[in-house]
């Protein structure tokens with residue numbers, strides 16, 4: 001049972017103009033880094049969007065995901081939790097670079113949590129998705145513990161029921177779940193997250209009947225039942241893996257979902273109608289995604305020194 005984060009309480013007020021006086025050029029500074037990163041390494045886009053999601057779901061959007069485990073400390077930080085080990089370095093690198101630039105122009109005022117929220121938005125837009133205003137004013141968190149990660153994040157084999165419960169514990173609706181899952185319109189997953197669907201679905205020794213036979217064949221070639229290369233990945237969206245569009249939803253209707261948790265959204269009567277309507281309407285998806293990112297971006301937000309800090313280096317507490 002997921003423990004609810006402070007999102008359950010009324011989220012503290014964030015505002016679009018939070019740094020208008022203290023760092024007016026903030027979004028341009030971050031934008032110069034994100035556009036450069038996107039050119040050099042396009043996977044920075046999915047990497048950073050996922051990083052933001054994993055931050056917000058554990059302790060709220062407070063950059064707790066960026067803290068490095070102290071050498072010699074037995075307590076691991078969040079990023080060293082099993083569920084976070086496959087977060088790409090490109091996401092962390094982007095935030096480090098952006099923070100360095102921001103500190104050189106506006107020292108000591110901008111939180112790492114806000115930089116992550118802005119960078120994630122930039123990458124949604126750079127990859128072809130919507131542009132939306134980001135509300136700011138998050139403080140960085142003082143707690144980052146690997147032990148708090150597993151029950152706060154969804155898993156590839158989570159049931160729709162479990163997903164709905166987890167999202168609801170963060171103040172997110174069934175619609176938010178379906179809409180935010182649309183982030184899987186870009187990016188990749190390692191074989192271990194879906195290999196059971198290919199060879200032994202729920203202990204049947206048969207593939208998941210909800211996979212298109214051609215996709216099944218292709219995925220089996222990349223991912224052997226056992227002993228495969230752990231670094232092999234497959235695209236979430238077989239049609240446009242680098243473009244942030246609404247193809248993810250039509251793919252689910254065509255049995256082209258990669259994870260059980262993706263395909264499940266088309267199989268459950270509570271989520272299927274939403275998948276169908278988003279698959280037909282890109283403008284609707286873009287509008288709903290912008291709103292849902294804003295909502296996710298306010299989970300467990302901290303303000304002030306009691307629960308928060310403004311880090312100088314995102315990977316270390318003050």
Ligand code: HEM
Pocket residue numbers: 043045046047049050053086087088154155156157158163177180181183184186187188189190191193259261
């Ligand atoms: C609904 C439940 C969700 C589950 C079960 C889930 C699970 C996963 C898994 C297993 C991966 C592959 C990791 C790897 O092998 O490297 C992944 C990747 C990804 N996820 Fe999710 N995810 C969910 C929701 C979300 C949400 C809400 C977002 C953002 C709003 C998101 C954004 C991404 C992105 C962009 C990637 C690709 C990362 C990359 O290529 O580096 N996911 N997710």
Ligand SMILES: [Ca+2]
Pocket residue numbers: 054055056057058059060061062063064065141
């Ligand atoms: Ca966090």
Ligand SMILES: [Ca+2]
Pocket residue numbers: 185186237239240241242243244245246247248
């Ligand atoms: Ca796509």
